[in-house]
Amino acid sequence: MRKISIFYVLALIFEYLNFSDNIGVAQAYSARNKFLRTEEANRFYNPSNRDLTFFNPSNRNLPAYISINSVPAYHDRTDNKQPWDYTGTKGLAPSDWKYGYPACGDSSQSPIDIPIDNWPFESYAPPLSFNNISPQLPSSLKKEEHNINLVFSGDSAPSVSGGYFNETYEMVQLHFHWGSDNTRGSEHRVNGFEYPGEAHLVHYNKKYGNFDTAKSQADGLLVLGFFLQLNAYSTIGMMKIGAGLRTMADQGSSSVNLGSLSFVDILGYLPNESRYVFYQGSLTTPGCTENVKWHVFPEPIKVVQRDLSAFRDFTSFTDNNRPVQPLNGREVMVNGINSVSVNAGFKSLAQAKH
Ligand SMILES: [Zn+2]
Numbered sequence: 584m585r586k587i588s589i590f591y592v593l594a595l596i597f598e599y600l601n602f603s604d605n606i607g608v609a610q611a612y613s614a615r616n617k618f619l620r621t622e623e624a625n626r627f628y629n630p631s632n633r634d635l636t637f638f639n640p641s642n643r644n645l646p647a648y649i650s651i652n653s654v655p656a657y658h659d660r661t662d663n664k665q666p667w668d669y670t671g672t673k674g675l676a677p678s679d680w681k682y683g684y685p686a687c688g689d690s691s692q693s694p695i696d697i698p699i700d701n702w703p704f705e706s707y708a709p710p711l712s713f714n715n716i717s718p719q720l721p722s723s724l725k726k727e728e729h730n731i732n733l734v735f736s737g738d739s740a741p742s743v744s745g746g747y748f749n750e751t752y753e754m755v756q757l758h759f760h761w762g763s764d765n766t767r768g769s770e771h772r773v774n775g776f777e778y779p780g781e782a783h784l785v786h787y788n789k790k791y792g793n794f795d796t797a798k799s800q801a802d803g804l805l806v807l808g809f810f811l812q813l814n815a816y817s818t819i820g821m822m823k824i825g826a827g828l829r830t831m832a833d834q835g836s837s838s839v840n841l842g843s844l845s846f847v848d849i850l851g852y853l854p855n856e857s858r859y860v861f862y863q864g865s866l867t868t869p870g871c872t873e874n875v876k877w878h879v880f881p882e883p884i885k886v887v888q889r890d891l892s893a894f895r896d897f898t899s900f901t902d903n904n905r906p907v908q909p910l911n912g913r914e915v916m917v918n919g920i921n922s923v924s925v926n927a928g929f930k931s932l933a934q935a936k937h
Contacts, residue, residue, distance in 0.1 A: 667869050668729075669903055677905050680869050687871035692908035693864030694770035697879060699917055708916070710856035711878070712745040717853075719843035724827045726837040729868060730900060732756040733824065733841070733849075741846045743786060743805065747861050747916070748876060752786035752805040755794040757849070759783070760867075760904040761811070761894040769810050770867050770904045771879050779891055780811030781904070782849070782884055783867075798872065805876040809850065812883035817890045820849030825890025832896040851885055858882070861916040867905045 665683030666674030681688030720737040734756050735741070744751040761780040762768030769778035784807040787797035797803035817825060827839045847853060859880045865873040895901050 665869075669905070675869075680871065684869040684871055686865065686873060687869055689865070689871070689873055690909075690911040691864055691873045691913055692871060693867050693875060693877060694772070694905060694907050695862065695864065695910055695913075695915070696772040696775055696907045697860050697915060698910075699773055699860065699915075708747055708857075708861075709745050711743055711854075711859070713846075713854060713856065714742045714744070714751075715739045716741045716846035719845045719848065722841045722844040724824065724831060724839050724841060726831065726897075730758045730760075730903060731828070731831070731897065732758045733844075735844070741784075742789065743807065745856070746878070748802075748805075750802070751789045752876075753789045754784055754786050754846070757782060757784045759811070759894060761891070761901065762904065763895060763901050765813060765888075765891070767902065768904055770907075771808055771810075772907055773810075773881075777904075778810040778883065779813060780886070780894065782809045782811065783807070784809075784846070798874075801874050802876075803874045804866070804872075805878070807854075808877065808879040810880075810883040811886050811891065813891065814885035814887060816885065817887045818849060818851030818885055820844055820847075820851070821884060821886045821890050824849070825886075825893045828890075828893035828896065832893070849884065850882075852882065854880060855882065862913055864908075864913075 667676075667680055667683060668674045669677060671679065675683050718739065720735040720739070722733060722735050725732050725734060735754065741754040742751050743754075759780055759782050760768060760770045762777075765779045767777050767779070769781035770783075771781060785794075786805040786807070787794040788800065788803050788805070791797035791800055791803060811821075823841050823844055827841045830836070830839050859878045862877050863873075864875050864877045865871045866875055
């Protein structure tokens with residue numbers, strides 16, 4: 584036990600040195616993961632000591648920060664209000680966002696091209712736990728400045744916990760990114776493949792009480808990402824959303840009531856709690872704050888052409904997908920355990936599948 588304590592203290596000092604240096608969150612995590620991967624650390628794993636669970640050799644690719652409460656140095660730089668868009672016609676173009684919103688030029692940005700070889704790996708991370716995703720809740724679409732948000736009302740918002748984190752994140756809104764044709768639109772890519780759209784279910788850390796407080800915290804946000812895939816029919820939820828978008832376009836209205844809807848209605852299936860890609864990234868719109876726990880799921884949401892086309896009626900938003908950002912050494916956790924190097928030679932699963 585004495586040796587274990589010494590190494591634990593060393594690990595804490597190591598962590599302090601990293602986090603006190605104001606270096607980016609990702610680099611700190613990456614540096615610590617490298618340390619944790621050393622055989623020296625693994626030798627001192629003791630399952631009876633909860634504080635040392637991150638020394639578990641079988642868990643060595645898990646980010647150790649999940650069990651540690653200290654929050655790394657973090658600077659909220661979201662107070663700039665410069666106009667921005669996706670083309671540079673009415674504001675800063677994506678490549679220039681950083682001039683108005685410095686975080687957009689930082690090193691742990693989203694979206695990314697997910698460098699994945701295959702999806703068959705067993706997850707060693709605890710499964711995610713989804714709550715209130717099946718009950719139908721009153722829902723509506725609301726046109727915002729840069730997108731159209733779907734919001735649920737009612738007492739019990741969907742939430743998620745488990746996986747790579749210990750806290751509960753509550754859903755605040757869902758929105759989509761889409762392209763002007765079927766070859767483009769998603770923000771994340773898989774081995775370079777771009778889907779025609781992507782749904783983002785934005786969650787905030789419930790301990791902060793509300794989204795506005797949470798969005799400026801280092802552990803404030805979590806987004807679940809689901810690709811849209813063209814299909815012969817839409818899920819019930821996408822059907823309602825497509826109809827709602829057509830109503831909004833026809834009436835020129837800025838909001839529409841969708842009636843009762845659940846998270847699962849939109850997905851068309853129960854999300855797999857162990858099958859996803861995890862990485863630490865940012866909001867994909869200015870201010871690009873690097874405080875988002877990204878979970879991207881391989882199982883797409885099915886949508887028929889007519890409903891997908893309904894998004895494109897909103898021409899001012901169309902092609903609202905930010906280009907992919909460099910990984911800069913970040914680790915992408917594939918289904919929990921597999922860290923795939925961006926340089927690894929991989930097959931194009933997405934191309935094979937679609
Ligand atoms: Zn988004």
